[in-house]
Amino acid sequence: MTPLTRALVLRWYFAVGGALLGFVVAIALSSTVTPQFRATSKIWISISGDAESSALDLAQGTNAAQQRIHSYLDLVPQPIVLQPVIDELHLDVKASELARSVSATSPTGSVVMQIAVTSPDRQRVAEITDSIVRSFSSVVQDRLDANASGVGVTVTQTSPAARPTTPVAPRTRANAALGGAAGAGLGVLAAFLRWALDTKVRGRDEVQELWDLPVLGDIGFDPEASKQPLVLRDARASARAEAFRSLRTNVQFLASRPEGARTLAITSSRPSEGKTTTAANLAVALAESGLRTVVIDADLRRPNLANVFGIEGSAGLSDILVGRVELADVLQPWGRAGLSVIPSGTVPPNPSELVGSPAFTALIEDVAALFDVVIVDTPPLGSVTDAALVSRAVQNMLLVVASGRVRRAEVSSSIESLATVGASVQGVVVTMARSRGARDAYAVYGADVPPETQRSHRSAVPGSTSEVTP
Template sequence: MELADYLRILRKRWLVILVLTLVGIAAAATATLLTTPQFRATTQVFVFVPSTGTAGDLAQGGSFAQNQVRSYAEAVNTPRVLEDVVASLGIDETAEELGESVTAEAPLNTVNIEISVVRESPTEAAEIANATTTSFRAVIDDITSGQVSVSVLRDASVPQEPISPNTNLNLALGLLIGLAVGVGLAVLLEVLDTRIRGQRDVEALTTAPIIGGIAYDPSAVKRPLIVHDDPHSPRAEAFRTLRTNLQFLDIEPGARSFVVTSSVPAEGKSTTSANLAIALADSGARVVIIDGDLRRPKLAEYMGLEGAVGLTDVLIQRVSLADALQPWGRRGLTVLPAGSVPPNPSELLGSRAMQSLVHALEQEFDVVIIDMPPLLPVTDAALVSKMTKGALVVAAAGKTDRGELQGAIAALENVGAKVSGVIITMLPTKGPDAYGYGRYGYGGYGYTAEAGSASAETKRRKKAARR
């Protein structure tokens, strides 16, 4: 991953990172509140060898004390010292238990010893520290027969602030740990998330051009034909951009027939087919759209047509093609519904009759759009794609798995069909993967050009209405 990828993850998964950071801070605060405060009291003593002799004797005594001071410091925690402390203060502990809270340190190149006691009670800590120092002085005097003396440099005072818990340090550690876990989890979730999110994911799987991007619209179920119902909406403009890109994509002469399919169900292929057909018809082209999904037909319902007679009836020669075609709207759009659901859809769609039908429609119309079932569950779309100019594969952002899209494209390539382009649907409108109009432009054509074209067309209509 590059730095831009990590920044994108931070923007995308910021809520996870924030929540875990707050959890880390809360856990640190809870641990701090539940931790019993500990207080430290410290005394400092000076170890020396008494001498009334010459300067050389003093130096020799100082050197001896410095060499032995660490040994004397180790004696602080011995039972001989601490038993007197337990007895004098009446502490309900053994000398070994008391020794766990008593420490002694001798700074390097000095003859000083610091005796520290850590207890829950600050007063008790000071009392034990002073009592330990008194007992220690007596023990050293006894075992050295007075040849080594210990003098108190600083008595222990009652500490005012606890040494633990360190609230600021704990909160800082909680923040850092929570932040690190949050970032790690965000990266892990991104790595494990194999769904298509946008243009980069599609480009990593196929060399087929991305010819359109349609933003997610929660009301698409209620208003599937957005180009017709709300022609000036940004989503309708996205379909017109798709129309323009498709026109520039298909610059070679010959029949212009396309299968619209997807990897799995519910990726928006039928609404994409219908809106693309309407947008093409609005540009003045003669368009026919066929509902080739003989398993779960949707076009007749979306377009408000009677779907009892359609493609199935034409293929089995129950009705003529002319009788099954239904004009739609005031433009040059014609619809061929699916008709009745047959028991053998694959056989019908792969038949010579279907090939002849596609060829006949290519001769009569400028563009033929065939809405087909998903590629992975059934082979229908792959069979019909071979009869057309190519396939337009719909991939839903946040829904289609990368493996599914890869498998769908492979299914088309395995039968020799051409993948003319990929259309990304359900793109988010917010966040790092947000859909930006014009981002999916082809050959330099995007939202701006289409908006200008739409605006000009609107002006022409208004002038015509005045006349």
């Protein structure tokens, strides 16, 4: 399925909504139109002669009648025909006004004419039609085609007008169908324009098709994420918590060096995509699986990891890199599952120089010797070059992509920035996904988990009364 086709399928509601709107508008407009009724009558035009008329004369008369039909068609809506009708039926209209509702037709090569009258007056439209036929017959036979040769025109009404039962206008059903089709077409056009003008990334399928990158995690949108970022502590039975456990499983299958710890950095293209929340919850999930895990806050410009874990962050990574403290002084255990945190420490004036220094690479190697997994939270790639510098010291780079927030060009630029320094993205974590299906299904599955069960699994935090089970 092409991106365009998928975009139209995902926006099916544009077509459905447009069809419904067009249907309703067509019906509404049709209801404002005064119903029009039509009555028709057919007449036969023939040439008659006296006893002395030959067969040749009669045949010529028939041909003449066929030729005269064209003139008769123009004669029907003329005042000479319509004014007697107005006088006879006492109609409150002028001949010119009545003419607009009268039509006369005849098939080619035929001597049969059909006179039709359209009027909002259902009761009198047939009466008007028959009156026009009588007036037309009188004008043709008595005034225009009377001759002394004994050959004249005879007008015979073969089909009298009948009172109509249904209006010919408005054609409500046809209008509704046409309005629905037009609305659906406009809806498809609107969906296409929305897709063409919308430059933001929409979901994991688009990530896989545009950049051919594996999606390791699909984290659902949660408006309370900023208030409760550690869902593996605060909402262990939620769908988002299960999504982070799924991410943990996929991360464990990432290709890594046979020796040493598995080291990975997590970055994004722009701020507020959820990279720090992803790094923190992934670290908790890995630690819960029995892996000795450390998470390092290498975002030395806008550090937030210490706030997420609720720990002291005044001393940390930057202090180690300048030689102010030792690793053991800032390595803070968190909870009881074997997780440790290294906060960012003092905000330095030269973050790029610090994370790009040999001291940072040496620190990652030292930490990797002590832990099974090393996770590094970095600044966004679209803002500064820190994440690209960090990528040279780790084995794997994960790119967080916020669905509906980050633009395609920004993601492409981030991938190119890593490629410039010889690094590549090993996997993508899609955050803020709004696919309700999976979340609702898991919510039903975990609906019977009592709240006290979730609370009993919360990790212990310095200064907190909650505890975590080993």
